[in-house]
Amino acid sequence: MTTCTALHLEGMSTLRFALAQIDTCVGDLDGNAEKVLTYTRRAHEGGAGIVAFPEMTLTGYPIEDLALRATFRKAAWDTANELAATLADEGLGDMYVVAGTIGTDHANGKPRNRLVVLHDGVVWAGYDKHFLPNYGVFDEFRIFSSGDRPVVLDIDGVRVGVAICEDIWQDGGPVAALADLGIDVLLTINGSPYEEGKTHTRFELGARRARETGAPMIYINQVGGQDDLVFDGGTFVIDTDGTLLERSPMFVEDLSWFDLDTEAKHQRTTTVADDLDPDAEVYMACVLGLKDYMTKNGFTSVTLGLSGGIDSALVAAMAADAAGGDAVYGISMPSMYSSDGSKDDAADLAANLGAHYDVQPIEPLFDAFQHQLHLEGVSAENLQARIRGVIVMAYSNSKGALALATGNKSELACGYSTIYGDAVGGYAPIKDVFKTKVWALARWRNRAAAGGIGIGGLRVVGNEEGAAGVMPEGGVIIPVNSIEKAPSAELRPGQKDSDSLPAYALLDKVLEAYIEHAHGRADLLADGFDEQTVDTVMRLVDRAEWKRRQYPLGPKVSALAFGRDRRLPVTDAFRE
Amino acid sequence: MTTCTALHLEGMSTLRFALAQIDTCVGDLDGNAEKVLTYTRRAHEGGAGIVAFPEMTLTGYPIEDLALRATFRKAAWDTANELAATLADEGLGDMYVVAGTIGTDHANGKPRNRLVVLHDGVVWAGYDKHFLPNYGVFDEFRIFSSGDRPVVLDIDGVRVGVAICEDIWQDGGPVAALADLGIDVLLTINGSPYEEGKTHTRFELGARRARETGAPMIYINQVGGQDDLVFDGGTFVIDTDGTLLERSPMFVEDLSWFDLDTEAKHQRTTTVADDLDPDAEVYMACVLGLKDYMTKNGFTSVTLGLSGGIDSALVAAMAADAAGGDAVYGISMPSMYSSDGSKDDAADLAANLGAHYDVQPIEPLFDAFQHQLHLEGVSAENLQARIRGVIVMAYSNSKGALALATGNKSELACGYSTIYGDAVGGYAPIKDVFKTKVWALARWRNRAAAGGIGIGGLRVVGNEEGAAGVMPEGGVIIPVNSIEKAPSAELRPGQKDSDSLPAYALLDKVLEAYIEHAHGRADLLADGFDEQTVDTVMRLVDRAEWKRRQYPLGPKVSALAFGRDRRLPVTDAFRE
Incomplete structure (x- = not known):
């Protein structure tokens, strides 16, 4: 040099x-x-x-x-x-x-x-x-x-x-x-x-x-x-x-x-922006990621299932902040196990956001499949989620809207989702956000709305020409019920996430140590987590990682298959 | 050193x-x-x-x-x-x-x-x-x-x-x-x-x-x-x-x-194995890839849709060679557009392989969805494929069988498939095999069977303890109709692959140059391909690559999200 x-x-x-x-x-x-x-x-x-x-x-x-x-x-x-x-x-x-x-x-x-x-x-x-x-x-x-x-x-x-x-x-x-x-x-x-x-x-x-x-x-x-x-x-x-x-x-x-x-x-100090609230920072990162993904891939609208739960509510709020409420097609897809409260919360959310809102009950479709397939247990639960996936993709295809997957990092890490079901979507705005952080972001978004600052006022998104963003009359974006109720997939009577997973406050700490910090079993025990929780979480995560890797694999028999060299034949927008 | x-x-x-x-x-x-x-x-x-x-x-x-x-x-x-x-x-x-x-x-x-x-x-x-x-x-x-x-x-x-x-x-x-x-x-x-x-x-x-x-x-x-x-x-x-x-x-x-x-x-020459037929080599690579994927991931059976077409027929034959005909659950899922010939070919194939065979008509399910969704055009075509995807996954879940995707490299490269539809599956045995090669492998497999050598005799798969493989009485594994008829997705009346794609003999040559050899547009024209074909193929491949990359993406907000560090939390089978 x-x-x-x-x-x-x-x-x-x-x-x-x-x-x-x-x-x-x-x-x-x-x-x-x-x-x-x-x-x-x-x-x-x-x-x-x-x-x-x-x-x-x-x-x-x-x-x-x-x-x-x-x-x-x-x-x-x-x-x-x-x-x-x-x-x-x-x-x-x-x-x-x-x-x-x-x-x-x-x-x-x-x-x-x-x-x-x-x-x-x-x-x-x-x-x-x-x-x-x-x-x-x-x-x-x-x-x-x-x-x-x-x-x-x-x-x-x-x-x-x-x-x-x-x-x-x-x-x-x-x-x-x-x-x-x-x-x-x-x-x-x-x-x-x-x-x-x-x-x-x-x-x-x-x-x-x-x-x-x-x-x-x-x-x-x-x-x-x-x-x-x-x-x-x-x-x-x-x-x-x-x-x-x-x-x-x-x-x-x-x-x-x-x-x-x-x-x-010494140089003179000019303008120095302030630190952002840590929740605001992550929220804005997610909104900007979605907004640019839409822009750079030619989408002007999104569609997603609205269950009344916190994950889909947060994703819908982010989508409305990214592209405006009018660009969001929310679909309520109640089953025989959906509570009335869930349906109301989904409708309230859509109203708060100014989003499009359709109700598509899945029971007639579920009955039609079951007439031929007679599924039981988890297979029948997955069937409900996959029928919803088909409906979301039907909206995506017929409206040209980007389908959003609403899974959070905690449930994806543990495999607590249905492949081709709720995992359907071209973009997953909160896939890297733990469940406890999902709640924190929802509360932050409501605080921002209640404080009258809104997202347009905060200018959290968009370039200098301005930003989208919603600012409802009442000051609440995400229904309090969606934030406060116990999480449930509502795929069987009385089902709760806590039937299958450790409490999220604990789970997220273990996941952070295991995934982000690559702690092994001995490390996790030394971190002070109890043996049963550690073994449960490791088993769930390992199995989920294995399932994620399954879709879709196939053998490589030529010098260059799809997959690894994943960007080689990408957009020749430059056309010589 | x-x-x-x-x-x-x-x-x-x-x-x-x-x-x-x-x-x-x-x-x-x-x-x-x-x-x-x-x-x-x-x-x-x-x-x-x-x-x-x-x-x-x-x-x-x-x-x-x-x-x-x-x-x-x-x-x-x-x-x-x-x-x-x-x-x-x-x-x-x-x-x-x-x-x-x-x-x-x-x-x-x-x-x-x-x-x-x-x-x-x-x-x-x-x-x-x-x-x-x-x-x-x-x-x-x-x-x-x-x-x-x-x-x-x-x-x-x-x-x-x-x-x-x-x-x-x-x-x-x-x-x-x-x-x-x-x-x-x-x-x-x-x-x-x-x-x-x-x-x-x-x-x-x-x-x-x-x-x-x-x-x-x-x-x-x-x-x-x-x-x-x-x-x-x-x-x-x-x-x-x-x-x-x-x-x-x-x-x-x-x-x-x-x-x-x-x-x-000079050293003395001992045993020297012969070269394999090039088609035999690729066929065996695909069978071994599938067989080991099953073994190493704990699957003993597979399930797939049998359309009567060449792709699903070849994949089913490979699966029977990998695990035995009894380990294959084939599902015929005819629609209102499926020809009688297709249904017969699927049934004949299953019989040749000794595979399980069920018929699950999709028309009642399609009608149930359409009663709510009223889809038209490509959206309605995709709906049919996605209903089939739900059925394949229902078999996979309820039988613990690995779902096989049957797409070939030519159609995957051009995006001629339905995401969450025919693309459903945990393993795609011919995803790296061009369509012209699919035909060649099917003919080779029939020649091997007709020659009386079978797959067991060839010992193409398995370790030294022996190999699976089928050897039907008649000497034909894959129905000649499936090999010789014009390829069709059968998602609308009279549909043919050639409505949407260049002839496969030409298409595969362009794909090989564009994907395997990274030829740009000027190179492809210098290769002697006509301008219209080159532009069509480049547009299809670029768009397909873009669609492939869409599923599933989401923002990364932490030091380590899923995706890139894809093997970090994998099977801790070693448990310290």
Whole structure:
């Protein structure tokens, strides 16, 4: 790591950075380039000399195996060149536009995760990501080859060191090299998915890297949902002493500013957004994930079963916040075991949300099947759930609405659901939310409504052009009954979740230790959980994991089957 | 790469290798250890001084994220030690038992893909895999850390160099180091999944490595299905001049022998199995994949819809070959659009196979739904398929039978199937078989039956204790009508696949280029396909891939959700 690239721009004493926290779409080269153009115009109007965008701006992120298509890489490269020319044609050629894209390693033909600078009508300097994360949701080492050159942009004597996401999470590598080279500011572009509690981890990391390089660190993160990931944005600038100099709001697109004065001892703090309530944060992440999933996949409405229970109520509220109550088709599908209270709660919820509401009793359908099949026990319970699945999919097909699965993480982890039944759906908004958190989110949503702040007022969703969101007259969104009653699948008389599962307050703690922290049996006992609970939960989770893996598997007999290389033949929207 | 480990055994002029091509099960430490013990006894009885097993013998392969559980690694290590002690107790302590397992890199706590030698009651030398494949179905770099020491076992002056699978597929690394150190034989243990045409690629590679090291190469591969992979075995020994010295049969467990005489100029050829017919090879791979999926997941029977079409007929024949006709529950589910011919063909097939056969008309159920839903067009077509899905799952639940999805690769690639309808099933035996190949396999299966060789006679499946298989009186398994009639989903009057798809002979060629070879649009046109066909196929495949990805997605809000880390909470059968 010895080379560095220098760019010179004369006549500035301070350098104004515009930080563009935008929502990109994987594969949509034209749409992403258009957004870069729009935000660069605004950055220029605001007096910035440099505008920076998130990781892999032009291609979208995470790109997965789409990166392996040479035709896509060529199209991305053409897009960057055309964008640079367009910027110059519009009189924006003097701006330094820092954006992410994909490159090719000419030594071996492998893709590179690349940062480029568009300036003066052309694609200038390039920096290739060095550390390629290969854990959790990340598969970058599988896809990309690693860059090995640090890059410093010298803009009117201001030395801007650049890095991409994982580069700042690992010690050594490009940040250490930049510290040796000497920089005035560390500019990082990121595609960092949301996790509960991650914000302050990022601040601590940023402060450490700022100290290490002796320069403030700019952290620009993408925002928005992409497939099953949600990016929270939360762009910030942090000084070497740990002072937050700028902090953008989470879960919305944003353009913020940072004026670097290399003469000043300390940078001046501009706007700093507040911390969000932890429940608000998760709620907004779920709503944004759903909203973007709909937008990026061309859906304008959703459909789901409304049982009167808390899970479907919360999902319906999220859907109404994402797309408006009028975009929600709720279906009550009572059986002979559904209580009157459940039916009333479902109807109340739909009214509160302004959602469409149909009643489709399943008893006649159940009788027709049973006339031929004569099922008993769990088979008969599953039959009820699967009839409901068929109805939900019928609404989905005939209305073009996205079917939502309403399962929560606790029941999915324990396999307490019916495959092809209540598990039916193209998107599962609360699949990563434990049951105890489901209750907390429902209460938070009602508090937000009762407080008169609503979701439109909170601007929790949507881009800067505004957001959907419901604000009922009474101030209550989710019926109190749905929150307070004992959970039941209502598939046989008097059934309760607690017949089959430990109490959720306990269950969720065990699940968190077993799933999130990978504690084994001995660890769980050492955590203080009793042996019977531990064995029950482990058995349920292992069996559910096994069942999940069953659908759908088949043998691989060719060089490339479906499944593993899951993104290879994806949307050729770029069509060469 | 400078160290080498030396073991000494006195008093041998030639060394007899036993090559144990066995079928392991991921996570089943006890079962895998028991199998090593059994084969070591037989190796000893046969006069071998050394017996070698496939990659990751004790843990099973591919182990995926199960490797990340420290409790599992500890249990695997304990198993290896106990096995070494048991071998010594049984008087087998003088054998050198070469097996694969999992280790831990003490520098960073990461798992290692390890070869161990059990000898004299203890776990002796260890070699850690150097090259970790990270493409296609492989994720090893994600999971393991890389070994950096070549190992030579010196057994009575015979220098045995060892390597694990990918180590021989990459130039340099351990094989190059072994060539420098000087060895008498290169012993490789492998977990190499089946692909059409891969056998001769392996022979060429083996001959190259034998030349490079100046020593014959032993290639031991695992056999059997594991999740969606099928391992074909096909163990062999190849000399430096490319002569095959030994070749085990494919798709069965096997113990073969190789006598190494370091004085002899050329090794003597022992048993060399013949090439299989290419259609026989794929058929056997599919049957073995299904058979092992059933065995390893505790199923003894299967259920599927029998439409009278070729796909369900072929799948039913495979199932009968895997588990016996009596283990197959076939369900004819005629609608108002099903032809009499289709119903007859389904009944004939079931009779040929000796399968259970029920008729469940869907018209009364369809009418009951339509009384409430009033669906039209594609929604009504999907409803029929989904009613069938509910019936198949009802049989699966009430009989404990594995539901089989009967879709082929061509229709799945084009999205010509109904989610939650005909796509229902825990295993899809022909999901990686193009439609033209489906016809070829059906004709091959009938030829095999007509030739009187049957599947039992061919021993295509099962371990050495024998195989299932059907052999009907008439010599025809799959009704000729099912093979010869024009394919139809029979969901509306007069419907034909060719209404929606290009002719399969053309379609499959385009799909192969687009999916298997990742050709882009310009490449496909250069391949000589016409523009309209190319655009139709690309649109269908892209849309199908998009739909496949939809089910089921949801946001990730915690450090570890389901999905990506898909094996972490899997069967803790090892329970510490």
